[in-house]
Amino acid sequence: xxxxxPLSPYFAYAKxxxxxxxxxxxxxLMNILSTCLQIFIFxxxxxxLYGNKTQVDGITITMLTTNFVxxxxxxxxxxxxxxxxxxxxxxxxxxxxxxxxxxxxxxMIAENAGNALFNLIFRFAPICIIxxxxxxxxxxxxxxxxxxxxxSAFLGWGVLWAISFAVQMxxxxxxxxxxxLTIKNVFVRVLSGSMIPLWFMPDWMHKIIxxxxxxxxxxxxxxxxxGQLSFEEIALRCTIQLVWIIFIYAIGDILWKxxxxxxxxxxx
Amino acid sequence: MKDIANLVGMYMKTTAKSWFQYRVDTVLKSLAxxxxxxxxxxxxxxxxxxxxxxxxxxxxxxxxxxxxxxLTYGIMIIFFTGLRDFGxxxxxxxxxxxxxxxxxxxxxxxxxxxxWFAAVGHGSLGxxxxxxxxxxxxxxxxxxxxLYYIFSIAGGVLIQGAVFLFLASLNFFLLETGSLKxxxxxxxxxxxxxxxxxxxxxxxxxxxxxMPFAFVNYFPAQYFLRKSDIxxxxxxxxHITPAVGAVMYLFAYLFWRYSLRFYKSSGN
Numbered sequence: 001x002x003x004x005x006p007l008s009p010y011f012a013y014a015k016x017x018x019x020x021x022x023x024x025x026x027x028x029l030m031n032i033l034s035t036c037l038q039i040f041i042f043x044x045x046x047x048x049l050y051g052n053k054t055q056v057d058g059i060t061i062t063m064l065t066t067n068f069v070x071x072x073x074x075x076x077x078x079x080x081x082x083x084x085x086x087x088x089x090x091x092x093x094x095x096x097x098x099x100x101x102x103x104x105x106x107x108m109i110a111e112n113a114g115n116a117l118f119n120l121i122f123r124f125a126p127i128c129i130i131x132x133x134x135x136x137x138x139x140x141x142x143x144x145x146x147x148x149x150x151x152s153a154f155l156g157w158g159v160l161w162a163i164s165f166a167v168q169m170x171x172x173x174x175x176x177x178x179x180x181l182t183i184k185n186v187f188v189r190v191l192s193g194s195m196i197p198l199w200f201m202p203d204w205m206h207k208i209i210x211x212x213x214x215x216x217x218x219x220x221x222x223x224x225x226x227g228q229l230s231f232e233e234i235a236l237r238c239t240i241q242l243v244w245i246i247f248i249y250a251i252g253d254i255l256w257k258x259x260x261x262x263x264x265x266x267x268x
Numbered sequence: 269m270k271d272i273a274n275l276v277g278m279y280m281k282t283t284a285k286s287w288f289q290y291r292v293d294t295v296l297k298s299l300a301x302x303x304x305x306x307x308x309x310x311x312x313x314x315x316x317x318x319x320x321x322x323x324x325x326x327x328x329x330x331x332x333x334x335x336x337x338x339l340t341y342g343i344m345i346i347f348f349t350g351l352r353d354f355g356x357x358x359x360x361x362x363x364x365x366x367x368x369x370x371x372x373x374x375x376x377x378x379x380x381x382x383x384w385f386a387a388v389g390h391g392s393l394g395x396x397x398x399x400x401x402x403x404x405x406x407x408x409x410x411x412x413x414x415l416y417y418i419f420s421i422a423g424g425v426l427i428q429g430a431v432f433l434f435l436a437s438l439n440f441f442l443l444e445t446g447s448l449k450x451x452x453x454x455x456x457x458x459x460x461x462x463x464x465x466x467x468x469x470x471x472x473x474x475x476x477x478x479m480p481f482a483f484v485n486y487f488p489a490q491y492f493l494r495k496s497d498i499x500x501x502x503x504x505x506x507h508i509t510p511a512v513g514a515v516m517y518l519f520a521y522l523f524w525r526y527s528l529r530f531y532k533s534s535g536n
Binding site: 026027030033034037038041044045047048049056176178179180182183185186189190195196200201202205 | 293296297299300301303304306307310311314315317318319322323447450451455458459462466467468471
């Protein structure tokens with residue numbers, strides 16, 4: 001008997017998602033336009049805030065723009081599907097999903113990875129190019145920093161995915177979790193630095209943020225990209241990212257195991 | 269007249285009943301909308317904590333400017349939820365039902381459904397912002413000023429209602445207008461929270477003549493605050509919000525009457 005690669009079904013799911021996404025071109029174009037507009041707004045606001053100053057606390061306007069573009073770009077790449085599990089619980093298809101001979105969680109990751117790859121090529125790249133041409137970006141601090149940025153960005157994806165995974169698991173108990181997901185997204189947007197650069201947060205907020213995983217999502221990669229961290233600090237920050245991924249995933253996994261026992265299938 | 273009032277009462281009762289079917293979920297949903305919309309406010313708060321002022325506007329003046337957006341949207345969505353969701357009403361063919369009933373189509377659309385989560389979430393945020401800012405921006409309130417404030421709110425409601433009515437009418441020709449609304453309305457709304465004087469001329473043009481958010485909050489707020497950046501615009505703009513609202517709504521209504529003739533049911 002021919003031995004099959006145990007990962008091949010997951011690659012198939014990832015590929016399916018990738019191809020699925022290519023079908024909605026207009027929607028896609030609007031998405032890019034909307035992200036660029038958002039970046040443009042931030043740029044205009046900060047130009048007005050800076051006035052004649054070239055830098056505030058050592059942060060130039062180009063560094064700020066880079067922060068917004070990379071955060072928004074990575075945000076466009078990551079976008080975990082918050083409604084993957086809740087959707088399947090609502091329509092009852094979770095019962096057949098659990099019977100399949102592949103891991104449900106594995107499939108969740110695979111589909112998101114397929115999406116992320118699509119977004120990386122067709123959203124992240126155009127957004128960065130448009131921003132670089134029209135408003136200007138900082139180049140990476142060095143080749144090694146650029147490589148570390150890629151590693152850290154990958155870990156940032158892991159953190160955001162784990163948060164989404166853990167929160168989705170509450171759907172086993174609450175069924176309708178639109179509100180909780182919305183509140184989660186508020187925390188992500190405010191505390192990750194994608195809307196307000198964390199450099200400009202007051203000290204007391206930094207103390208709070210240090211206890212949360214949110215700055216690990218975009219801000220750590222951005223700081224590495226800009227060369228604001230030494231290599232020891234980079235190693236430390238990446239370790240912190242990894243610890244958050246493991247910690248949050250573990251919580252999600254406990255909920256996942258308990259939730260399956262609790263599962264109530266509506267109709268079907 | 270009396271039976272219209274009865275009918276409106278009945279509609280409101282059924283809407284309230286359906287929304288408050290799941291009480292915990294309702295409270296959570298309103299809270300989630302409130303928090304989601306607060307995101308922008310939190311961002312402005314932290315930004316101005318750092319920079320003190322934006323083009324001469326301090327934090328309370330900014331909040332006063334923002335409060336008008338939320339108050340008008342909160343009131344507007346009580347009436348125009350049916351128009352916001354009109355695309356799906358047409359596509360599913362349920363608009364046919366409205367046509368068969370012995371009342372005006374627009375009357376039914378306005379009173380049959382209200383998104384109370386959005387109304388409570390946006391409205392309460394608007395009230396909070398107004399209460400925090402109105403006493404601290406140097407307005408000496410007189411009955412005449414208060415009256416003009418109410419007229420401005422009404423004008424802002426009508427402007428946004430007119431845009432929704434116009435987009436809803438387009439549904440008779442286009443079937444799908446979701447992304448147009450996203451681009452024209454919700455994207456532009458992100459600009460509207462800031463004094464438009466900081467933006468590029470092209471955006472100012474859009475905000476005044478295409479999707480006139482400037483008349484919803486910037487110009488009415490300037491009527492009360494008289495910040496120096498108003499000098500870049502004709503003085504008359506500060507006084508005409510109620511008129512702009514009335515005229516826009518009238519034109520949108522005429523366009524709606526005209527478009528109705530082209531309705532073809534999607535059902536069979």
